[in-house]
Amino acid sequence: xxxxxxxxxxxxxxxxxxxxxxxxxxxxxxxxxxxxxxxxxxxxxxxxxxxxxxxxxxxxxxxxxxxxxxxxxxxxxxxxxxxxxxxxxxxxxxxxxxxxxxxxxxxxxxxxxxxxxxxxxxxxxxxxxxxxxxxxxxxxxxxxxxxxxxxxxxxxxxxxxxxxxxxxxxxxxxxxxxxxxxxxxxxxxxxxxxxxxxxxxxxxxxxxxxxxxxxxxxxxxxxxxxxxxxxxxxxxxxxxxxxxxxxxxxxxxxxxxxxxxxxxxxxxxxxxxxxxxxxxxxxxxxxxxxxxxxxxxxxxxxxxxxxxxxxxxxxxxxxxxxxxxxxxxxxxxxxxxxxxxxxxxxxxxxxxxxxxxxxxxxxxxxxxxxxxxxxxxxxxxxxxxxxxxxxxxxxxxxxxxxxxxxxxxxxxxxxxxxxxxxxxxx
Amino acid sequence: xxxxxxxxxxxxxxxxxxxxxxxxxxxxxxxxxxxxxxxxxxxxxxxxxxxxxxxxxxxxxxxxxxxxxxxxxxxxxxxxxxxxxxxxxxxxxxxxxxxxxxxxxxxxxxxxxxxxxxxxxxxxxxxxxxxxxxxxxxxxxxxxxxxxxxxxxxxxxxxxxxxxxxxxxxxxxxxxxxxxxxxxxxxxxxxxxxxxxxxxxxxxxxxxxxxxxxxxxxxxxxxxxxxxxxxxxxxxxxxxxxxxxxxxxxxxxxxxxxxxxxxxxxxxxxxxxxxxxxxxxxxxxxxxxxxxxxxxxxxxxxxxxxxxxxxxxxxxxxxxxxxxxxxxxxxxxxxxxxxxxxxxxxxxxxxxxxxx
Numbered sequence: 001x002x003x004x005x006x007x008x009x010x011x012x013x014x015x016x017x018x019x020x021x022x023x024x025x026x027x028x029x030x031x032x033x034x035x036x037x038x039x040x041x042x043x044x045x046x047x048x049x050x051x052x053x054x055x056x057x058x059x060x061x062x063x064x065x066x067x068x069x070x071x072x073x074x075x076x077x078x079x080x081x082x083x084x085x086x087x088x089x090x091x092x093x094x095x096x097x098x099x100x101x102x103x104x105x106x107x108x109x110x111x112x113x114x115x116x117x118x119x120x121x122x123x124x125x126x127x128x129x130x131x132x133x134x135x136x137x138x139x140x141x142x143x144x145x146x147x148x149x150x151x152x153x154x155x156x157x158x159x160x161x162x163x164x165x166x167x168x169x170x171x172x173x174x175x176x177x178x179x180x181x182x183x184x185x186x187x188x189x190x191x192x193x194x195x196x197x198x199x200x201x202x203x204x205x206x207x208x209x210x211x212x213x214x215x216x217x218x219x220x221x222x223x224x225x226x227x228x229x230x231x232x233x234x235x236x237x238x239x240x241x242x243x244x245x246x247x248x249x250x251x252x253x254x255x256x257x258x259x260x261x262x263x264x265x266x267x268x269x270x271x272x273x274x275x276x277x278x279x280x281x282x283x284x285x286x287x288x289x290x291x292x293x294x295x296x297x298x299x300x301x302x303x304x305x306x307x308x309x310x311x312x313x314x315x316x317x318x319x320x321x322x323x324x325x326x327x328x329x330x331x332x333x334x335x336x337x338x339x340x341x342x343x344x345x346x347x348x349x350x351x352x353x354x355x356x357x358x359x360x361x362x363x364x365x366x367x368x369x370x371x372x373x374x375x376x377x378x379x380x381x382x383x384x385x386x387x388x389x390x391x392x393x394x395x396x397x398x399x400x401x402x403x404x405x406x407x408x409x410x411x412x413x414x415x416x417x418x419x420x421x422x423x424x425x426x
Numbered sequence: 427x428x429x430x431x432x433x434x435x436x437x438x439x440x441x442x443x444x445x446x447x448x449x450x451x452x453x454x455x456x457x458x459x460x461x462x463x464x465x466x467x468x469x470x471x472x473x474x475x476x477x478x479x480x481x482x483x484x485x486x487x488x489x490x491x492x493x494x495x496x497x498x499x500x501x502x503x504x505x506x507x508x509x510x511x512x513x514x515x516x517x518x519x520x521x522x523x524x525x526x527x528x529x530x531x532x533x534x535x536x537x538x539x540x541x542x543x544x545x546x547x548x549x550x551x552x553x554x555x556x557x558x559x560x561x562x563x564x565x566x567x568x569x570x571x572x573x574x575x576x577x578x579x580x581x582x583x584x585x586x587x588x589x590x591x592x593x594x595x596x597x598x599x600x601x602x603x604x605x606x607x608x609x610x611x612x613x614x615x616x617x618x619x620x621x622x623x624x625x626x627x628x629x630x631x632x633x634x635x636x637x638x639x640x641x642x643x644x645x646x647x648x649x650x651x652x653x654x655x656x657x658x659x660x661x662x663x664x665x666x667x668x669x670x671x672x673x674x675x676x677x678x679x680x681x682x683x684x685x686x687x688x689x690x691x692x693x694x695x696x697x698x699x700x701x702x703x704x705x706x707x708x709x710x711x712x713x714x715x716x717x718x719x720x721x722x723x724x725x726x727x728x729x730x731x732x733x734x735x736x737x738x739x740x741x742x743x744x745x746x747x748x749x750x751x752x753x754x755x756x757x758x759x760x761x762x763x764x765x766x767x768x769x770x771x772x773x774x775x776x777x778x779x780x781x782x
Binding site: 072076090114287289340346 | 468496497515517629630632661689707711731732749750751754757758768
């Protein structure tokens with residue numbers, strides 16, 4: 001029995017949406033203060049996700065789960081947060097001040113300690129092996145929630161390095177649910193309509209393309225033809241939203257708050273994309289695989305991460321958007337308690353932390369815990385499958401009843417033996 | 427460089443390393459050479475006394491000195507033969523009478539710095555203790571723990587050294603900046619360009635000054651670190667920069683290993699005429715080198731697993747090297763044959779030169 005979400009279950013009225021899009025797009029593009037009332041209206045209706053991927057493995061000791069004065073605790077002090085009784089590492093003072101908005105899961109225990117297998121395994125939710133390639137969380141949300149009438153890609157990725165269309169993320173869902181990646185936070189090349197081509201000529205070209213697509217569709221598998229059309233349409237919509245990428249129009253105080261560095265700029269761009277209504281925005285930060293010099297590494301990595309992460313959560317809260325944007329920040333695993341000879345920490349999936357905020361999530365708490373030295377989870381341990389159920393639930397998707405349809409093969413959207421973590425859900 | 431010279435500076439190791447139970451970051455001998463103190467990653471200053479009349483150095487463990495927390499990154503003995511100071515990564519500074527059995531400090535300054543104190547040194551006359559750390563300050567203390575003055579240098583200060591005449595101080599940071607400060611007026615007199623040892627990589631500041639030494643006549647400043655290639659799992663060639671103190675000019679850049687050897691971790695002068703250099707890189711990789719500024723190649727090179735510090739015994743007859751046990755790394759919860767997840771340790775390697 002299929003329980004796929006129906007498009008109309010998520011759709012705003014076109015008129016309301018276009019009105020909202022216009023306001024959001026104008027505000028975001030102009031750098032003017034976002035209309036708070038409009039943000040609150042969005043919050044009631046939209047489902048969005050900000051997924052902050054810290055690639056390589058953030059150390060839980062130097063972030064969300066400090067173990068001061070213990071064998072493996074490291075050199076940094078714990079600091080009090082805005083929530084009595086919860087401490088984090090001194091390297092994240094701004095996140096400490098917004099702990100009332102955050103939910104930190106300290107009881108993560110996952111299965112893979114390698115990057116090559118672990119990254120996709122985690123981002124696909126590590127379901128039971130059924131001989132198919134599961135979609136990344138972003139692709140799943142793109143499928144189950146859609147672009148909610150924006151015309152924009154449902155799943156975008158802001159990352160260092162190359163951009164392009166990352167169809168591999170979509171797995172069996174088919175390429176149209178892949179990620180549109182903005183390499184180095186830049187729009188795709190040649191996105192702007194050349195000045196020599198008039199708007200009318202552009203429309204003529206597009207109508208010709210649609211006809212060609214139609215012929216192409218008749219001779220191809222439906223998935224690839226749909227994906228092509230989808231990418232073209234998304235690209236056209238992006239052409240109209242180019243100013244999104246121009247951070248020079250953003251209030252300089254915002255640029256300073258987020259930080260004049262790669263991650264800060266990408267997180268600021270992510271906020272603007274969320275303001276424009278994109279369903280799933282993923283931001284990736286590279287360079288966290290601190291097998292060597294872990295502590296000096298985190299001493300500069302963490303404050304920059306903290307600056308941008310806390311800024312975007314504050315901004316989403318201030319704009320009334322935190323009730324509709326599910327915020328997740330995590331890596332593929334944590335780092336070892338044991339400190340190696342290169343003064344580094346290695347990969348440790350056995351006991352680590354992630355943090356959440358926003359839509360459907362309780363705020364101002366920690367869930368799960370590790371032992372005094374941080375070497376193991378005490379009590380309930382959570383695998384990534386538990387988190388997928390939890391995130392779907394936070395987005396209002398019943399993971400027990402909703403299934404993917406893989407060419408007639410019904411597939412659960414998250415690991416069938418796992419469940420949502422009730423303590424996390426609002 | 428003659429074969430005789432190479433032979434003279436090729437060290438030999440004592441029969442087996444002294445097993446230290448924790449991971450240690452810093453060490454110092456008492457002026458008489460009877461005590462060895464070492465700061466650990468677990469808030470202790472380990473204390474050992476030299477067993478007399480042994481053919482090879484042998485240490486007897488004494489009760490550790492307590493009162494600090496987290497990482498004890500630096501320790502130093504005063505020249506009076508009685509007192510030692512050490513500092514921790516939570517910003518505390520403490521002093522002990524290490525010859526006594528008592529473990530508690532005789533004085534302690536809490537929050538001497540805002541966070542990690544990375545280096546503690548004592549002036550030759552014992553009148554000044556200087557500390558530096560992540561808060562970018564160099565603070566001067568009297569031997570009884572009273573703050574005397576401070577210099578706001580800036581940056582994440584990793585190393586400080588007094589000039590031999592005691593009138594100025596050199597400060598190096600993890601941002602690769604090195605400067606010399608006149609103590610009388612707290613004024614900066616010179617900068618040295620060690621930017622080669624620093625690289626911003628994505629969000630990470632990589633490298634910086636990891637070791638520093640001044641020649642006994644005060645004419646040469648040696649700065650050690652790496653030429654960083656990347657962040658994360660830091661790689662780079664261990665490198666020493668030798669500066670002319672009078673002019674600030676770079677006299678020599680010496681690469682003392684390959685990309686996986688990474689950091690020069692310590693520098694010390696041996697009175698027979700060479701620099702003692704330690705390196706630590708990827709787990710298991712490390713070296714102890716004897717090197718002269720005028721030579722292109724080291725006089726000798728001994729492989730040691732992640733060598734973090736070298737300290738000469740005051741007798742001049744031997745030196746101690748802080749290393750890390752082999753097999754110190756590994757992903758996941760690696761347990762031993764008893765099913766225990768154990769931390770690493772710091773074997774103390776004792777070495778001598780043939781002529782001593």
